[in-house]
Amino acid sequence: MYDHQNKHNSQPRYTPLKTLEVFKAVNRSFPHTDEINHIHDQGGKVFGWLCTYVPEEILHAAGILPVRITGYDRETDLDDGNAYLYMNNCSFSRSCLQMGLTKEYAFLDGVVGGSTCDGARRLFDLWRQYIGTPFHHVLTVPRKYTENAHSLYLAEVEMFKTHLEDHLEIKITDEELMGSIELYNQTRSLLRELYNHRKKPNPPISGSEVMEVLDACFRMPKESFNHHLKKLLQELDGSQNAYSGRARLMLSGSVLANPDFISSIEQQGGLVVADELCTSTRYWGDMVEVQPGEPPLKALARRYLNNYPCARMFPSEERFRRIIETAREFKVDGVISEIIRYCVPYSHDLPLLTKRLADINIPVLSIDLEYGSSGSGQIATRVQAFLEMIEAKK
């Protein structure tokens, strides 16, 4: 949490956000939340998905509760994960696998992923072999945005839908898909509103608090999430909270779900106002736009492939362009690149990204960490030095 006593960040007008407690409660109990347990007990289906290239709306339209598979929310021993995935795979996939092997995800009726990176695809290989969730599907995700890539991905999305329909012995209608798209677009609009608050010189919500919201977003039914997010936005509209900091920062890099990590940056006086993570803008960034007369599946496939890109996509310049756009929109002074140890796609992008950001005078602090980490003394020292450097430049 934000340290309101911190000398750089004294927040005299800070009042706790009540609705945030709902999200925090979900995050603390995940994956065994009341809602998941309830749906499961009622004979409803809960599917786990991994990677932002899985069109969640299809699962929702099939009457399924989609939840995102995430690993432990803390740094912990990953003995099983290490034994199965070996030490040199990203700690995110090892952490997820370990939770799967220890039956934390035993309630899942299915898992769906995308062929995004080495860590994810091997996680799926091992999941299929050793965990054996009843339904298993990995979508081929092209790495390009060409017309051919769009046709291939659309075909993949159609195949996924058919596989799901066959497995559940149902038909997913266009109306159901349109309904789910509408619901998910509402989530995206609401999150956009939340992010608009972050653009303010003194945002009423901290970066770590936003992370709580984002985590809950893929762990709750969207219906109830939207309901609570609306309430949170109302709270923020009337809030007197106004965070300040030594520098406005953007977080960029691999998957991150631990709000404490962001807190550790904010405790040093960094004001985290923007992000580019699989759990943030890369998840909710773009709307699904259905053209008149267009099959909803086509709109879904287009959106998911064109979405705020993962580092796996080619050309990487598209990701860099979007990061620069976000950095400017949120008026950031510096970017903290957080890369999960052994995450190859993001590591590879870093030299070029650093160069592109240097061209527009935005410095980058590169931190590599284990998934779940809440930050360390060493990270704090580096953040301190980074903030000092930014302040000296001002």
Add this chain to the structure above:
Amino acid sequence: MKKAANNKIQSIVRACRIILRMIEADPNTRHSQKMYYRMLLQYYTRLRDARENGQFIAAHTVFFPAEILLAMDIIPMHTETTTWMTSLFTGECGDILAAGARLGMATEICAPHRGMAGAFASGALPRPDVMVWSNMVCDNTAKSGELVMDICGCPGFFIDRPFKDSGLEKTYMAGEIRDMIAFLEDKSGKKMDYDRLSTIVERMDRQIELTRQVNELRKNVPTPFSPLGFLELLTIDYLFPGQPESIEYLETLKAELEEMVKQKKGAIPKERFRLMTLFIPPMYLMSFLEKLSVESGAVSVIEPFFTFWGEGRLDASRPVEAVVEKAYMIPETRMYGPLGESALEAIKKCAREWKVDGAVYYADVGCRHSCATIKLFKDALAEVDVPVLTIDCDVVDQTVTSEEEVRDKMERFFELLEDR
């Protein structure tokens, strides 16, 4: 920069010449092995002189379909192989890795790719006219090209090889190859010669067939092929796909092995352990490993992911589609798509048919997608009673493991095999 680059390629040329001189003087050397070094010499001499000869150079990553380049009379530079040969023959592995680190390449990235970026940045590799690459078989290959383009200031083309092998996915990849041909035509001013491509594909098909026949001969007890000879097969495929020299090499090798089998002669004096090799041994330990193999009577008889080609034939009448087909038959691609039953069945089949006593997994610390298969492979091989030795190492970085460590592990493994 040009001079420095030529100097490093020249070091490979020089080393090949020295090796060739040594083995040509040795009456016991396989004729095919001499051919192999002559081919390496030819490849690197051609690369060294390409600039001077006004030729167009395309740098490309591992498993990239170099057939296309050869059909267009473009000089290929296999970046990973050239990097490790440079580092091996100049002894400057540490320097090129350090140059990679200076670019901001984290240790997350495998040493061959860190080294590759470092080698380009320091001018150890010649500046290519274009960079062409694909995502076969890992994230490192997928991500490497753009940095090279940036370092060398050259244009590039990335081929997206889809994950699975449905007809749709193969059609997509064929589209990728066609787009790349158009790109190359544009940048090089050369036209694709489709008849030539067909001829290359036809020979590639023969090359695969011959490799299969060589592997059949390796089933014999004792096995006639040298303990680490498979690396020759691999390099031939990397550097000379569908070239007349490859066919000549493989036919010679096959005839030599047939003769050995006829005479009931093994490649090493006393064959005691038949091994399966999983992933690539450290390049800098090759002569040590050869020596250890002879001393211990251990020989690699099959490599499911390097020499054991997938089923199928290449249709030369549809050369672009055939290049795609090959991309799905390459042994390593078993590790690329969903690693399911078929890949596990393939290694069990190899273990049974080649009468394998034990498998050695060279766990390259930088190679994520391969190390993540260790458990799967161990469990699959346990079903056919084949134990697996895992050796943590790095293909090029000499600081990761030493001769002593490898010897110690290997010897203990051989004791275990002996006790069985």
